[in-house]
Amino acid sequence: MQILAFQLAEAAAALPTAVIRQVLPYLQLTRFPAAPAGVAGLMNLHGAAVPVVDITAMSGGRSARPRQDTRILLVDYLLSTPGGDSRPLGLVVEGVAGVRRVTATPPRPAGIPLPDYPWLGEVLETPEGLWLWLDLPRLLSPTLAALLFQEAA
Template structure:
């Protein structure tokens, strides 16, 4: 299986390549006042507003440093029993595409973070898969992906 490997701090994580639309350079994001810490802001993608989540923050760390190699991963996010949405993921550093042997994956044993999946080892250490569908807790998902009329405070 092909995964896009990125860093949160010193640790490596992977997303199935099929879920990644594009890897974008860091761009200016519109801040969202009173938004939860994990929300880095909104990006303008060809005229569409796309929410961006800071992967460092959503995993409990400090905000991702904004450096030359910081990237935004544009992914197809689909919540359980939900509609697909474009979502940006602010990644501290993207390492690249890597083949992960599905047979070599082992359970992580981490129940505290439901979005963390199986782990695979290689010469560089461990890569832990991110379960994209579990990344956003339901309250954050509801906040970011409201029906269009409700997002403006207008009942639909």
């Protein structure tokens, strides 16, 4: 399995590379002062406004710091609409360590219920240790998804 490894607060975390369309440098974002926690802003991607969320802030921590290893992962976020449409979404992550090929069993429940963070309830067990596994389809609450992708609602 091929993953992109990064840091989530002080823990190792991963996403499968298959869900990542592009890895971008940390770009200038248009921020909104009244945005919900975790919403980093909008980025201009080839003339289109793409919403961006900050994974560290969404996990209850501080906002991601704009460091040399901070990146924006461009993913296609599957909407829960009848047509099953998807929209581009940026994910700000820190401490990107790169792509790794790991031998791993499928992600399994961590055993620690996190009702406020349903996207963060599994771990990937690898020879290097346990990695927090981000469940992309569960990342946005229905309310936040409706806010970020209003045209699709």
